[in-house]
Amino acid sequence: MLSQTRNQLSELPLAVGFVGRGFSLDVLVRQLASLSAKAQNSGMNDLAIRVATEQDIPGLLKLYxxxxxxxxxxxxxEEAVAHLALLRSYPYFRVFIxxxxxxxxxxxxxxxxxxxxxxxRKSGVVEDVAVHPEHQGRGIGRAMxxxxxxQCRLAACYKMTLSSNLKREDAHRFYDSLGFERHGYSFQIEPTRM
Structure with missing residues (x-):
């Protein structure tokens, strides 16, 4: 079943606010795994990524x-702890650290x-990506x-998307370096303006 899902996913395009240049989910995962392995070989062996808990809130707020x-x-x-509980009530919304x-x-x-x-078919939406300024350039963003x-591949998503503020040119170069191609437009409006 997993190999069948993997085969189906390998034929699907991926968008990350940017769309993979004809890449499949598997190809991008392998490319990022290679980059992540290089990061691990450069001193990132102690990196762990997991779901945030209430005990992580003070450190998470500091990172923000x-x-x-x-x-x-x-x-x-206190507000963040309550909000994390709300987010956990959603069928699948996770804050990873x-x-x-x-x-x-x-x-x-x-x-x-x-x-x-x-x-x-499911889709993944990534939000609020951040790496502490003192730790940027060490492979943490790539690993995340x-x-x-x-996570998206395990959930059989056909795409993963994110958007990035137009002013964040360093972030755009980062996503470009992962093999993603800029795709479409992101629109927003304050609900009180309509």
Whole structure:
């Protein structure tokens, strides 16, 4: 069954706010695994990626501040604990953290969505990717994207998407370096403006 799913997935395109240039999910996973292995050989052997728990909230909030991805006033610890409980009530929404030497150095969120179109094939949506500025360039982001792709592949997703602010050119170069091609547009509007 797993090999059949893997064969089906290998024929499907992948989008990461960018779309793989004809790459299959398996090809991208292998490419990221190779890059991740290189990172491990360069001192990242102690990197662990796991689901965040309530005990991780203070470190996660610190990472958001240090990485400057929480543009507004962030949650208090108590608010974040309550919000994490809400997120856990969703069928599949996880906040993952990357840990080195017992310190949270990276994070991303992953939602696996069921779809009505495309014969119900699932899709993955990655949000709030961050690596602590002092740990950037060490393979942590690549390892997290490898982890996200693995999660999507296990869930039989036909694609994984993310968006990136137009101003974050370093992030765009990072996603380009993973083999993703820019694809489409992302639109947003404040609900109070309509």
């Amino acid at each position: 501040r240090d990485a400057r991805i929480d543009g507004e006033a962030g949650f208090t610890v 990357a840990i080195v030497d017992e310190v949270i150095v990276g994070t991303y969120e992953l939602a696996i969505l069921d779809n009505m179109a495309k014969r119900g 994207m490898q982890h996200a792709l693995d």
